[in-house]
Amino acid sequence: MEVIRVLLVAVHLLLAGIWFAQIIADWGFSRARQGAEGKAVELPLMMAQVKVLILMGQVGGIGVLLTGFGLLWVNGYGLFNVGGLTPTWLLIKQVGMVIALALVFGLIAPAQRKLAPAFIAAAKGTPRVTPEITQLMTQLVGVTRLVNLIVLLAVLLGVWKPAV
Numbered sequence: 001m002e003v004i005r006v007l008l009v010a011v012h013l014l015l016a017g018i019w020f021a022q023i024i025a026d027w028g029f030s031r032a033r034q035g036a037e038g039k040a041v042e043l044p045l046m047m048a049q050v051k052v053l054i055l056m057g058q059v060g061g062i063g064v065l066l067t068g069f070g071l072l073w074v075n076g077y078g079l080f081n082v083g084g085l086t087p088t089w090l091l092i093k094q095v096g097m098v099i100a101l102a103l104v105f106g107l108i109a110p111a112q113r114k115l116a117p118a119f120i121a122a123a124k125g126t127p128r129v130t131p132e133i134t135q136l137m138t139q140l141v142g143v144t145r146l147v148n149l150i151v152l153l154a155v156l157l158g159v160w161k162p163a164v
């Protein structure tokens with residue numbers, strides 16, 4: 001059981017790292033887009049930025065959630081005190097995860113759904129970033145940063161495990 005726990009914690013950490021590294025990926029794309037404003041290359045860079053951020057969020061988010069469930073099972077903890085006791089640090093992490101999922105499904109996914117056709121329309125002829133794309137990108141990147149803050153808090157709580 002201890003081997004399974006160690007493996008699950010290791011994978012949980014790696015996936016949390018992938019999720020949090022959205023910040024670095026986003027930073028890289030912002031730098032790549034510097035000087036590309038108004039040029040034809042700006043749109044493909046934005047399209048790649050969305051693809052990479054969404055992929056990292058999906059792999060990291062779903063992975064952290066699944067390994068989190070596995071860790072509940074090996075440690076005998078509960079989910080919101082159901083099926084076992086949930087220490088406060090873990091309860092806060094679970095609430096954080098629910099908020100993160102609400103942000104992803106409530107704000108990030110709709111922005112991504114609207115961006116797909118807007119990208120296709122903007123790519124016709126001379127690629128041009130429209131005000132709608134700029135607004136949706138601001139929403140997507142801004143909310144992603146908020147989710148990354150929750151991930152950071154969850155990392156701190158998970159490592160610290162304060163006994164309150």
Ligand code: HEM
Nearest residue numbers: 009016064065068069071072093094097151154155158159
């Ligand atoms: C919100 C994103 C999350 C992040 C970034 C995260 C990150 C972490 C980190 C860094 C640890 C510390 C590992 C260690 O040093 O021992 C940890 C432990 C743990 N996490 Fe998460 N976690 C998240 C969400 C969850 C969720 C949703 C659950 C449960 C459904 C969960 C269950 C656990 C458990 C049970 C441990 C203790 C593992 C042990 O010590 O055996 N985590 N998590």
